[in-house]
Structures are given as structure tokens and as C-alpha cells.
Amino acid sequence: MRTAGRNHLYVPGPTNTPDRILRAMVVAQEDHRSPKFPELALSVLNDLKKVFKTTAGTIFTFPASGTGMWEAALTNTLSPGDKVLCSRFGQFSHLWADMTQRLGFEVQVIDVEWGSGVPYDQYEEVLRADKEHKIKAVLACQNETATGVTSDIGRVRKAIDNANHPALLMVDTVSSLVSIDFRMDEWGVDCTVAGSQKGFMLPAGMGILGMSPKALKAMETSKSRRCYFDIGDMQRSNVNGYFPYTPSIPMLYGMREALDTIFEEGLENVFARHEYLARGVRAAVLEGWNLKLCANDEQWYSNTVSAIVVPEGFDAARVISNAYARYNLSLGAGLSKVAGKVFRIGHVGDLNALSLMSAIAGAEMSMLDNGIKVTPGSGVAAASTWWRTHAPNEG
Numbered sequence: 001m002r003t004a005g006r007n008h009l010y011v012p013g014p015t016n017t018p019d020r021i022l023r024a025m026v027v028a029q030e031d032h033r034s035p036k037f038p039e040l041a042l043s044v045l046n047d048l049k050k051v052f053k054t055t056a057g058t059i060f061t062f063p064a065s066g067t068g069m070w071e072a073a074l075t076n077t078l079s080p081g082d083k084v085l086c087s088r089f090g091q092f093s094h095l096w097a098d099m100t101q102r103l104g105f106e107v108q109v110i111d112v113e114w115g116s117g118v119p120y121d122q123y124e125e126v127l128r129a130d131k132e133h134k135i136k137a138v139l140a141c142q143n144e145t146a147t148g149v150t151s152d153i154g155r156v157r158k159a160i161d162n163a164n165h166p167a168l169l170m171v172d173t174v175s176s177l178v179s180i181d182f183r184m185d186e187w188g189v190d191c192t193v194a195g196s197q198k199g200f201m202l203p204a205g206m207g208i209l210g211m212s213p214k215a216l217k218a219m220e221t222s223k224s225r226r227c228y229f230d231i232g233d234m235q236r237s238n239v240n241g242y243f244p245y246t247p248s249i250p251m252l253y254g255m256r257e258a259l260d261t262i263f264e265e266g267l268e269n270v271f272a273r274h275e276y277l278a279r280g281v282r283a284a285v286l287e288g289w290n291l292k293l294c295a296n297d298e299q300w301y302s303n304t305v306s307a308i309v310v311p312e313g314f315d316a317a318r319v320i321s322n323a324y325a326r327y328n329l330s331l332g333a334g335l336s337k338v339a340g341k342v343f344r345i346g347h348v349g350d351l352n353a354l355s356l357m358s359a360i361a362g363a364e365m366s367m368l369d370n371g372i373k374v375t376p377g378s379g380v381a382a383a384s385t386w387w388r389t390h391a392p393n394e395g
């Protein structure tokens, strides 16, 4: 059966793709070894540096998703048996820790309550105690998408520096880059992992990895087996504007257009817009519906995704399935430990206040359908009051 009207896509990735980016991707295929090709490739690789806020680092792209870049970061810099410090407070930080272990590295995991973020002080303690510098890398998830928790990467850097520790800092920015401020050079991030389908507003399919000079240096002594994700191969082709294998041409044109879109709005304005929109959503949840966020303290609130806890005795999965079936609204599911307990509203990418209103209204209708006693209209009222009385960029 045909469903009229657009699907209201409010999962935290893939996100809505602006029409101009969709159009930019409808292109004839072309020769990726042509003399003209490097123009496109080099412009994309160079301009990506601006959104990573790096001049010292090098950006690599792979036909992959963010998960592939987790692997590339680890295998290009570490050797089997190397010790890695990480923390787990949601499904994505869990999966990266799990991958690190499965790839043969020795993982020290600090488990943190889901709803909190990177344990800065514990990181510092562990690193201080590691007098022989056995720990070779420290992992941090800037935005834990499963719980809607953002950590302060500057504070992670500080923890490492306070301990005077030489470990590499690897950061997952898959659901934060281009939406929440990230500063690769200033925060001394060595490996930055990103993907195309969240803040970049593109389909999934391009993994993006930022490598600092220190990370590239670590590559020289890293003994991990790698082939497809070998950065050395990539680097040798990239310097001339080519790739060691066939790149996705539409994806490169899409990324070119996405970067132009972002620069036209202004990167800092994009961050401000995400914060402004997120605050309206939080007003709906906390003041309108009187519900709780999974993020258990203001310091962790995410500007790209809110995980909303349904009251005891209700199943969040039914709120989500009903919203889809009845209102053509896609909400994010509760993953793993929080399955059935939370639903998520993704507020990342190409959005404005009124497009987000559909997510708030639809979530509210679906909660009411499921017997959750929120006051009809309360979420919309709280969000509208917030958005009407504030502006982005007001500081």
C-alpha cells in the first residue's frame, strides 16, 4: 500500500539528505584515473580538514561506514597485544571496545553507568598508574548515540596530559562531527573516526578517518595485519588525488555538495543550530512531558540525539513501532541494555524547528496511543515556547 507524504525520519542516522545533495549525487560515472579526477578528490580531502579542525592532520576516506574506521584507526597504529584503555557507557562505546578485543589488543574497559560519559578522572588515575606506558591508545566516544551522552574531549586530553602519558588518543565522532564542536588539533586527537550518514547528511557508505602526524608515525612501527584498510596504500595514491581502488563517484560529489552546504551556513552556525534545536527537544521531554532523559546529568546532554525514558511498565519499542505504522514517523530504538526502556529522537543534520515539531508531535501521539499519560500538546507547547523565546547563537 502506498503511504502518502514523506516519512518523518528522526533516527540519529541515517539523517535527512537535503535535496541539493541528492541532486549532486545523480551523476554519470566517470573514469577515476582521468587527469581531471584529482580536482574533485583533493578538494574533498582538503576541505574535510576544516570540519575536523585540523591543519596538521591528514584525512582519509574509505568505502565503509564508521565501524570500518574504528578498525582502521586501531590496526594502522597498534601492534597485537598492545594495551588499550577505553570506557563503556552505551552500545557504541561497547562495540568499539568489543572490536578492539576481537582484533587482538589487550583492552582495559572502565564500565560506567549508561547515562554518563567518559570517566575523565578514572582515565587520569589509570594512566598515572601506568608508569611503564604499556597503554598505547586511549579511546573515547564523543557522542554516545545509544544514550544521548556527549563527553568533553578537551577533558580527556587533559587527563592524558596530567598523567604525562604518551598514549594515542582515538575519538569516535560518528554522531557528533559537523554537529557538535570538535577540535582535532587543539585537543590533540590522533585518530578521529567519522562516517557520512549523520552530521554530513549523506547516505552511509563513506568512512572518514583523521590521522595526526603522531598517528601516522605510529603506523611505521605498527605490526597489525591490515590490507584493505592500509593507510600507507591510501596515502601513496591520495597525494596525487587518486585512490588505490575504485572510489564511489556519487559519494564524492555528494560530499563536495555537503561541504559546500555546511560552509555556506557556517560551521559554527551549524553547531549553534544543533544546540538550539536540541534545547527545544529537551524542553518538550523534561518540561512538557515530565519525562526523564537517559543522560543523567546536564553536563552529558547531547545536541544530536535525545534518549527518552518511558515510565515504568511501558514498552518504548511499542511507542516506536506504533509511531512508524500509524504516523510514518521513524524514531530511534533503545539498543541493548536500554531496549524497551527508551526511544530516541535524532536531531542531527538537515533540520529546523518545525521539522522537529513533527517528531515531537508524533512521539507524543504514539505515547498517548500506548497509554502513557503525557498531557496532549504539552511537548509541542514546551518546545514552541523555547524556540520562540530564544535564538541560535545567542551565547
Ligand SMILES: *Cc1c(COP(=O)(O)O)cnc(C)c1O
Binding pocket: 013, 065, 066, 067, 068, 092, 141, 143, 144, 145, 172, 173, 174, 175, 195, 204
Ligand atoms: C552510528 C555510529 C557508529 C557506527 O557507525 P556505522 O556507520 O553504522 O558503522 C559508531 N559510533 C557512533 C557513536 C555512532 O553513532
